[in-house]
Amino acid sequence: MLITxxxxxxxxxNARSQAGVFVSALNTSMQHYQIVGPKRxxxxxxxxxxxxxxxxxxxxxxxxxxxxxxxxxxxxLGNTVPGDGRKFCGRGLIQITGxxxxxKCGEALGLDLINHPELxxxxxxxxxxxxxxxxxxxxxxxxxxxxxxNIGSIINTGRRGRVPNGADDRAALYARALKVLA
Numbered sequence: 239m240l241i242t243x244x245x246x247x248x249x250x251x252n253a254r255s256q257a258g259v260f261v262s263a264l265n266t267s268m269q270h271y272q273i274v275g276p277k278r279x280x281x282x283x284x285x286x287x288x289x290x291x292x293x294x295x296x297x298x299x300x301x302x303x304x305x306x307x308x309x310x311x312x313x314x315l316g317n318t319v320p321g322d323g324r325k326f327c328g329r330g331l332i333q334i335t336g337x338x339x340x341x342k343c344g345e346a347l348g349l350d351l352i353n354h355p356e357l358x359x360x361x362x363x364x365x366x367x368x369x370x371x372x373x374x375x376x377x378x379x380x381x382x383x384x385x386x387x388n389i390g391s392i393i394n395t396g397r398r399g400r401v402p403n404g405a406d407d408r409a410a411l412y413a414r415a416l417k418v419l420a
Contacts, residue, residue: 249415252292263361267369280415281381286331288408296364298328329358331368386412
């Protein structure tokens with residue numbers, strides 16, 4: 239199942255011209271990581287739609303906010319060098335965050351993301367990193383079960399059962415995507 243630009247715009251109307259920029263890369267990434275069929279496609283597009291402000295943001299806006307200041311020195315993110323928090327801020331359609339996650343993602347995608355973290359801002363890598371993250375966290379299984387709430391929880395909070403930021407938006411995008419892709 240390939241997503242068309244028109245379908246993408248029906249699901250993510252605020253994407254506007256970005257839909258045309260991302261549609262080919264999304265199809266490639268989704269096929270590569272077996273995010274296929276209406277349930278998986280709807281869940282993936284809903285989640286990346288929310289995470290990226292409907293394909294408008296591929297880089298976390300740096301304040302730094304209180305939460306962003308806490309990225310510095312976070313061993314669980316691999317941020318061990320001063321400045322790692324800002325250098326390895328969230329990028330891609332599912333915000334890859336932290337030196338350790340950039341290293342894992344870079345290894346999986348064959349990219350030097352430690353020296354070139356900005357590569358995750360390019361459509362082909364923004365989509366591929368999101369699909370890689372999705373696959374490595376077993377989200378196709380949850381998508382097959384229609385468990386969009388826990389998908390959002392895992393993406394946003396790291397664990398099942400928590401209410402993610404933007405839960406209502408994630409649910410609305412998912413419902414719309416299911417109708418468009420049916």
